Amino acid sequence: MSYNLLKGKKGIIFGALDEKSIAWVSAIRCFEEGAEIILSNAPVAMRMGEINKLAGQVNAPVIPCDVSSNEDVENLITKAMEHFGGSFDFILHSIGMGVNVRKGKHYTEIDYGFNVKTNDISAVSLHRVLAACMKKDALNEWGSVIALTYIAAQRVFPDYSEMADAKALLESIARSFGYHYGVKKHVRVNTISQSPTRTTAGSGVKGFDGFIHYAEKMSPLGNASAADCANYIVSMFSDLTRMVTMQNLFHDGGFSFTGVTGPVIEQMEK
Ligand SMILES: NC(=O)c1ccc[n+]([C@@H]2O[C@H](COP(=O)([O-])OP(=O)(O)OC[C@H]3O[C@@H](n4cnc5c(N)ncnc54)[C@H](O)[C@@H]3O)[C@@H](O)[C@H]2O)c1
Numbered sequence: 001m002s003y004n005l006l007k008g009k010k011g012i013i014f015g016a017l018d019e020k021s022i023a024w025v026s027a028i029r030c031f032e033e034g035a036e037i038i039l040s041n042a043p044v045a046m047r048m049g050e051i052n053k054l055a056g057q058v059n060a061p062v063i064p065c066d067v068s069s070n071e072d073v074e075n076l077i078t079k080a081m082e083h084f085g086g087s088f089d090f091i092l093h094s095i096g097m098g099v100n101v102r103k104g105k106h107y108t109e110i111d112y113g114f115n116v117k118t119n120d121i122s123a124v125s126l127h128r129v130l131a132a133c134m135k136k137d138a139l140n141e142w143g144s145v146i147a148l149t150y151i152a153a154q155r156v157f158p159d160y161s162e163m164a165d166a167k168a169l170l171e172s173i174a175r176s177f178g179y180h181y182g183v184k185k186h187v188r189v190n191t192i193s194q195s196p197t198r199t200t201a202g203s204g205v206k207g208f209d210g211f212i213h214y215a216e217k218m219s220p221l222g223n224a225s226a227a228d229c230a231n232y233i234v235s236m237f238s239d240l241t242r243m244v245t246m247q248n249l250f251h252d253g254g255f256s257f258t259g260v261t262g263p264v265i266e267q268m269e270k
Helices: 022-032 043-048 051-058 070-084 112-136 162-185 208-217 226-237 262-269
Strands: 010-014 036-040 088-093 139-149 188-194 248-251
Touching: 010 022, 010 070, 022 036, 022 051, 022 088, 022 226, 036 051, 036 070, 070 088, 070 112, 088 112, 088 226, 112 139, 112 162, 139 162, 139 226, 162 188, 188 226, 208 262, 226 248
Parallel strands: 010 036, 010 088, 088 139, 139 188, 188 248
Antiparallel strands: none
């Protein structure tokens, strides 16, 4: 169902790799709610992925951008302004890459060169995108920027490894930049801390199957799906949430504030 919540709004959605991607599902929901969209992903991911299929579905151009490159980010923002005929309203940062995780390096033995890359792609890129937007005055008054994160930024999930540190940095950048962009132009910047979700990035975490099942049992409402997340993102891009900024918003069916649940106790008693 569409409520036209994003009618007249324009924005960039980063990170749609395939139809499981949270960004993919979000692009469809934003389009259904009346938004005009530009899709972006790393050039290498675009070669592997199916983004052109989504582009047709949501009537969006695709502009490649490796978010670890200043030049790519500047180019994307310039091209986005050309396409939209000026400034725009929202950005979804749905990007993560754990290089040490990929290379099978344990948290206690990470390669620091890889770690710099992980933090750059997964966290500092939010700063880079916001800085480029600020410099070019690319975001409208009361614009809204969302980055996706995970509760491993606050609590230990051992196999999430270096990505926990990257997410803590991402959340901090959202707060810090959110202050400056709020003062300057009423632009709001928030992170959404999503339940484990079966996507390419999600499934890269060791023991993901057991883990997603555990989270389901530990959440009074169950795990939030990518579709639920997309709905929340729509609400955060809409004018109905104008005074929310610099927050880390848990979207996890109650997992973050649950100590234990009946089903988990039953499991332990078996
Ligand atoms: N899946 C989960 O369980 C879960 C839970 C909480 C938060 N998140 C977060 O949600 C976001 C989206 O992940 P997803 O689960 O939809 O997986 P996904 O694999 O579909 O998306 C990750 C995206 O990051 C992109 N990316 C990687 N390196 C890039 C670069 N250098 N430049 C530009 N883009 C790059 C990938 O191409 C991909 O499209 C990530 O930030 C992830 O950490 C996921």
